[in-house]
Amino acid sequence: MDEQQAGRQTQQMINGAANAAVRAGWKAGSAAVRTGGRILGKMTKLALKKAALWLAGLIGLPALFALFIVILLLGVYAVVASGDLNYSKTVQGEDDRAVAKMYSDTAEEVNKHADVEGKLTTLPPISVGALENRYYLDWPMVYAADLYEMQIKRTSFSPKATEKAAVLAPRFLYKPSTIVVCCPDPDGGSSCDTESVYLLIMADTYKATYVHSYVRVTESSGKCSITYDKLVGIEEVPETKWKRLDAALLEWYQEKPESAEVIRQLTLLAAEGVAEQKPWLAWLLDREKYIQSIRDAWMAEIPPEYIPWFQDAADKYALCHDESGKPVVDWAVLAAIAKIENSFRATGEGPPNHTGELGQGMMQFLPSTWSKFGVDADGDGKADPNSPKDAIYAAANYLNAELAKAGCQNLPKALWVYNNSDAYVQKVQQLANSYRWQEANGAGKYAVPIAGCWTVTDTYGRMRKGIPHHGLDLGAVAGTAIVACVGGEVILLDGGHYHNDGSIYGNQVVIRGDDGNLWVYAHMERFADSLRKNERVETWQPIGTVGNTGKSTGPHLHLEVRNGYLGNTLNPEILLFGAPVSMGTTNCN
Structure with missing residues (x-):
């Protein structure tokens, strides 16, 4: 039985069991937590890791075992993200809004004092372009980080929430600058207006550290000139990616480093579930949009000339189709690989793999794999991994060949062959789902904001x-x-x-x-x-x-x-x- 079949059967069983579980879950869950204390908390946490990953389509579990975990978690967790933030069995009542406000106030307080030098109040944003808005800590993240304490102590607001918010809070570094506008006077002279401003030059967040680069420029605007520091780049410092969050979660949960990614995924999913205000597990089961991945990869960053190539390559090399007749290896899968492998850059070498070979080009083909599956899609007489079009079509050729070996039933297995990493498979599927959602709900499908x-x-x-x-x-x-x-x-x-x-x-x-x-x-x-x-x-x-x-x-x-x-x-x-x-x-x- 594949994952989709197991998921459908489990969903049917869940639908039948959910109402009974919800009725019995609060009483059973409360009693269990009171009597089991930290032991049950640990058990629940470990089960939650597996269940959350499975329900999000990240790993596979036997249907009966998954159902057991779902029922267990419904008793302990289901009320939280539905809006019952304090376990009162009321959804979005005054008490829940009060809890949400406590966490919101906590996040706002740390955001106010994010200036590394401690001289400036940083909320509302003070930098040119209000760049702080990109990095502020949201209250659902604080709440998600605090879930474990609340489960153990049965509180609606853990005293440790303030400490955790301080650990996760952004840290901003500014430098003063000016914007000078000079215009000619009628008498032949000139006059200048100078405005003092702050530039955000560094944002250290729980996600990563971002460095902002500026260049002092003078530009013309009609007869006037404007001199200012122009933002020319925002660079993520690679070695800081998730470093702060992982370190904090491992300390709070007293887990080993190899558990970092699972705990992080769980916490981010929980934060998003709270923000969505849906029952946590139901939200995971219905999580086709993968909103979190959309925040990390917006479809607009795909070079527009590549999209027809992704689509045509998917159709041309399709050996396996889903129930609706669409290629299993569709354009979104190919685009997700291009994003993850080399951020849509046409050229570049990756680090050596276990064979010592270096990945080449946008799709990071190994020379041994390219020799078997490389194609000349751009018609220049040469199959070149550094040609974006050649690489896209070759990836479709390669993945379909691997998928066909698995009887057209196991896309994750074909993706694993591409990169030999479970985490890689998860990310590709996640990004592909987000690209599909954006295609269906993107340009022309937003509301024009003026009602008149x-x-x-x-x-x-x-x-x-x-x-x-x-x-x-x-x-x-x-x-x-x-x-x-x-x-x-x-x-x-x-x-x-x-x-x-x-x-x-x-x-x-x-x-x-x-x-x-x-x-x-x-x-x-x-x-x-x-x-x-x-x-x-x-x-x-x-x-x-x-x-x-x-x-x-x-x-x-x-x-x-x-x-x-x-x-x-x-x-x-x-x-x-x-x-x-x-x-x-x-x-x-």
Whole structure:
């Protein structure tokens, strides 16, 4: 029986057992924890590792054993991510909101004091571009890290939560800078305006450490010039990837280093489950979107010319198809491999493998494998692993050959042959699922945020005083309703601003979308009464009204889309309309 069959049978059994388990689970789980104490906690934790990985499609377990674990965990954990944060058997009651607020306040407090030198208050963000928003610690992460203490001590807020938040908190390093704008005077001279600002040059987070690079430039804008420090790169320091989080979790859970990856995955899944506010195990079973991986790999980073190659190669070499007739090795699998192997870069050598060979090109083919499966897809008369098109088609050829050996039933086995790593197989499948979700829910399928008539008053990327515009401006009558472009979690409500009050964005809402991006709605007049930080909004849900607050020249919405924790902005025009738009474009929704 393969994993999918086992999963379907287990899901059917779970559906039958879940109601009974939920009825009995609280009583049994509470009694067990009270009498079993730390021993049960350890047992549950070990079982949870396996069950969570299996349910997320990461490893396989026999159906009956998996069902046993599911029932056990329903009794102990199921209430948590459904919104019952304090085990009161009420979902999102006042008590649960109070617990959520305690964790939210804890996260906010450590975010305020993230400045390494201890001189600056760093929430709300103070750097040019508000780069801190990419790195702030969210309360669900603190809650997830605190789950074990709560299970053992049966508390709704562990005193250790504050300590854990401090360990996971971001650490920011700034340097002062200036923005100087000089323009000619009518009398033939010139006058300059100088604004003092802070640049974020380093962000040390529980995910990794990120270094920001700037270059001092002077650029022209009409008759004026602007001199400023231009952000030219954000680099992740490779050796810091997950280092802080792994070290903290191993200490808190008293586990060995070889357990680090499993514990980390569990904690990240739990944090996401809490943020989704769904029953934890049900959320895992229904986790086709793999939102976490979307935050790590946005489909927009795939070079557009590669996508037709991925699609055509998948069709051309397909030897195995799913029930709907689509290739098992589809375009998303090939794209995920290209992302993981070499981040879509055409050339490059990987480290030696156990045979001493070096991986080559975008798909990191070993010379011995390339000699068997390499193809000349670009028609230049040479099969070259450093040619992106050749490499993509060769990977489709290779994977389909391996999949056919397994009787078309075991894609994970074919992927394992490609890289000989269970973790690699898991990541490829995860990213492939995220790419499929983005393809189905991407460009043209977001809601246009103005619920009325609007005009494009500024486009994405247009140079303004030498600086590219990072969003899309939609002018509309003040008071026109603004709706969420995509559902997600409200992570920032920055209000109390008025026109030209010294702020840039004025009244703004930031939503972490289900697509993994941060959606910024700026210059708003007011927020919707129902809007709450850390609560969920749905696509088309009203979130406020058009205004003229902050640095604004008239009533409009500034819409900005930031891609994951790295904070690279995306073009909202592509997401909303599928193509760039022109200044003056007008429409009514």
